[in-house]
Amino acid sequence: ASVSEPAQKCCTENIQPFLTSILEELMGPVSSGFTEVRSLFDKEVNEIIQDFQKTNDMTRLKENVDHLMTLPFNSVKMEPCYLKVNLLQELLQDLKSRFKVYHIDFVIQRTQNFMQELMENAVYTFEQLFSPSHQADSAKVATTIEKVKLRVLK
Numbered sequence: 001a002s003v004s005e006p007a008q009k010c011c012t013e014n015i016q017p018f019l020t021s022i023l024e025e026l027m028g029p030v031s032s033g034f035t036e037v038r039s040l041f042d043k044e045v046n047e048i049i050q051d052f053q054k055t056n057d058m059t060r061l062k063e064n065v066d067h068l069m070t071l072p073f074n075s076v077k078m079e080p081c082y083l084k085v086n087l088l089q090e091l092l093q094d095l096k097s098r099f100k101v102y103h104i105d106f107v108i109q110r111t112q113n114f115m116q117e118l119m120e121n122a123v124y125t126f127e128q129l130f131s132p133s134h135q136a137d138s139a140k141v142a143t144t145i146e147k148v149k150l151r152v153l154k
Contacts (some may be wrong), residue, residue, distance in 0.1 A: 004092055018098075030111055033084035037115050038153060040081060044068055045149040049142050069127060072119040080109055081119075108118045123142045128151050 019084055048064045071077060092104040130148040 008130065022095065026088065029085050029087035032087075033081050033111065033115055034083050034118065036081040037078075037119050037122075040077060041071070041119065041126075042153060043147065044071055044077075045126065045145065048063050049145050049149075051107065052145070058138060058141075063140065065127065065130070069123050071123055072116050078116065081115050082112045083113070122152050 009097070045068070048068065051064060052061045068098050088111065089104060092107060096102065096104060126148055129151060130145060
């Protein structure tokens with residue numbers, strides 16, 4: 001009881017007024033990272049479509065879709081996504097001194113883990129919605145891939 005009132009006053013005066021601006025500042029790099037994940041998925045699926053349109057090879061299409069499934073674990077391709085979130089390092093340093101925010105690396109790592117998980121979910125959903133082995137009409141395959149991609153991105 002003796003701590004509650006001073007703690008509430010401290011929070012109301014020194015923290016609460018800044019929460020909205022802090023959240024907005026932090027969401028910039030986070031949103032940018034997740035946008036990069038979305039763009040990477042879109043780019044990779046577009047490459048699959050283009051390759052299929054050139055080759056019309058169902059075996060190669062299956063291989064490309066299988067390769068897409070490894071995308072979340074491809075550190076080279078995911079790196080640009082992760083780098084967007086590294087900007088949090090600078091933003092959180094300021095918060096660390098003002099609000100005693102610790103474990104900055106943990107916040108960045110968790111955000112990157114969520115990005116990888118999002119990509120895992122995207123490629124898994126893509127695979128579930130589009131199975132090249134079930135495509136009988138190769139003329140419609142590219143259109144089907146595009147529709148599935150748009151559905152996943154939605």
